[in-house]
Amino acid sequence: MYRCIAVEADMPVDWNADEYNMQHKRRGHAVIFNHDMFETRNYAPREGSHIDVENLREAFSSLLFDVTIHNNLEYSKIKKVITALAEEDHSDADCIAVIVLTHGEENGLLVPRDSSIFYSVDILWKPFTADKCPTLAGKPKLFFIQAACRGRELDAGIKMKQQRGTRTEFDSSPSPYKIPTHADFLIAYSTMEGFYSFRNLDTGTWFIQSLCKELNSTDNLLQILTRTTRRVTQLESDSNVKQFHKQKQVPSITSMLTRDLHFHPKS
Secondary structure, eight states: OOOOOOOOOOOSSOTTOSBOOOOSSBOOEEEEEEOOOOSSTTSOOOTTHHHHHHHHHHHHHHTTOEEEEEESOOHHHHHHHHHHHHHSOOTTBSOEEEEEEEOEEGGGEEOOSSTTOOEETHHHHGGGSTTTOGGGTTSOEEEEEEESBSSSBOBOOOOOOOOOSOOOOOOOOOSSOOOOTTTTEEEEESSOTTBBOOEETTTEEHHHHHHHHHSSOOSOHHHHHHHHHHHHHTOOOOOSSGGGTTOBOOOEEEEOOOSBOOOOOOO
16 A cells, blocks of 8 residues: 655745746756766766866856756765755755766666766656655756767668648646646756767767757747757768768657746846
């Protein structure tokens, strides 16, 4: 028999509001876990990752996040950082963002510095569910995962031709209330499960660079991520290794957001 204990939390916005409340005292934490060096030879250094870090720092700082960067942490230290973050009081914050830059393996596993140990994305987000972190209940919890590889498959793409003359038609709670503990999460992966993710040594990874170029917008976050996805799909790899030449990539977005999210300037 299963027991579920309901946890109470203050709702930061009216139950039927269309937008998240982004006018708390502070925007919130943006924590970047950057991995570009690994203890075993199985994983090459991720050259160019520092470019992603600097662009992420600039992009999230411009959105008024408090940015913290952790470089090349071991698995145990990653867990400590996440646990401490989840135990903080986020009552005066709009949201939280966690970004991971590393190598990846199949089944969504991520590689820390002590690369004999892999960990799943669950380790990052589960401590922030509403029952475990009630001061973030009803607030956006954003996770961006740049994993250099989520598998071994490649995507060569398909050639398309413009179709002319095509028309598309569009179809134009009482208080207190409960929300699911897993609501209000967004997890954005650099690529689909099982596929490679590409990185340019001079400009950084396709996904992070595309994301940073789009984040300076007050549009709905899902619109921003749609444009980010389109930017990535317009790129094509250029490699001396035949199997990696002229390959494509498409990010994968999982959203449990329940409202529109806009990074409005603070008044």
